[in-house]
Amino acid sequence: SQTIHQWPATLVQPVGSPLSLECTVEGTSNPNLYWYRQAAGRGLQLLFYSVGIGQISSEVPQNLSASRPQDRQFILSSKKLLLSDSGFYLCAWRAGTGYNEKLFFGSGTQLSVL
Amino acid sequence: AQTVTQSQPEMSVQEAETVTLSCTYDTSESDYYLFWYKQPPSRQMILVIRQEAYKQQNATENRFSVNFQKAAKSFSLKISDSQLGDAAMYFCAYRSAADMRFGAGTRLTVKP
Numbered sequence: 001s002q003t004i005h006q007w008p009a010t011l012v013q014p015v016g017s018p019l020s021l022e023c024t025v026e027g028t029s030n031p032n033l034y035w036y037r038q039a040a041g042r043g044l045q046l047l048f049y050s051v052g053i054g055q056i057s058s059e060v061p062q063n064l065s066a067s068r069p070q071d072r073q074f075i076l077s078s079k080k081l082l083l084s085d086s087g088f089y090l091c092a093w094r095a096g097t098g099y100n101e102k103l104f105f106g107s108g109t110q111l112s113v114l
Numbered sequence: 115a116q117t118v119t120q121s122q123p124e125m126s127v128q129e130a131e132t133v134t135l136s137c138t139y140d141t142s143e144s145d146y147y148l149f150w151y152k153q154p155p156s157r158q159m160i161l162v163i164r165q166e167a168y169k170q171q172n173a174t175e176n177r178f179s180v181n182f183q184k185a186a187k188s189f190s191l192k193i194s195d196s197q198l199g200d201a202a203m204y205f206c207a208y209r210s211a212a213d214m215r216f217g218a219g220t221r222l223t224v225k226p
Binding site for chain 1: 149
């Protein structure tokens with residue numbers, strides 16, 4: 001079955017510390033993968049998307065980066081976190097085509113930078 | 115870049131009544147897809163309804179329907195016979211090729 005795993009669920013990090021959020025999918029190959037951030041009380045901001053291994057499109061210039069070392073693995077990283085990086089991070093996987101297309105979301109990571 | 119705009123940060127509706135959520139988008143593409151997602155307090159994203167841009171007929175899913183105006187780049191969601199369980203954040207989304215973007219969301223409150 002098709003599923004997506006995202007961890008950790010919550011994370012509290014000091015300013016200036018590194019970050020690594022991981023997302024993996026099961027039940028498909030060559031998926032389109034996405035990282036979104038949702039700040040408190042606000043909408044979803046597209047951060048990165050990937051159409052294949054090593055292919056990353058960045059939407060927002062900032063201190064975050066993404067990598068796709070394997071077909072079903074998508075990692076969000078930062079070398080030094082900022083206070084403004086706090087938010088709810090969602091990984092998503094788009095599957096299927098046409099009427100059967102679906103967007104699967106991970107359970108999210110609540111990141112608090114203190 | 116394509117943008118999605120939801121101009122109503124908050125909306126409320128009486129139970130059993132009808133409410134319409136607005137969404138506009140900006141694109142130069144001719145082939146794309148539009149979606150409405152629901153995000154309850156659990157924060158999971160749930161697909162409510164989708165519309166292919168090449169289809170003129172408005173999509174419907176039970177109590178949910180859309181008014182798709184391609185020329186005006188408008189994509190509103192109508193919820194009929196509102197239920198308490200409809201209370202959530204609603205996001206309008208646009209996709210062309212791999213690029214998938216969301217609006218800022220509308221928080222819907224349903225009053226008993």
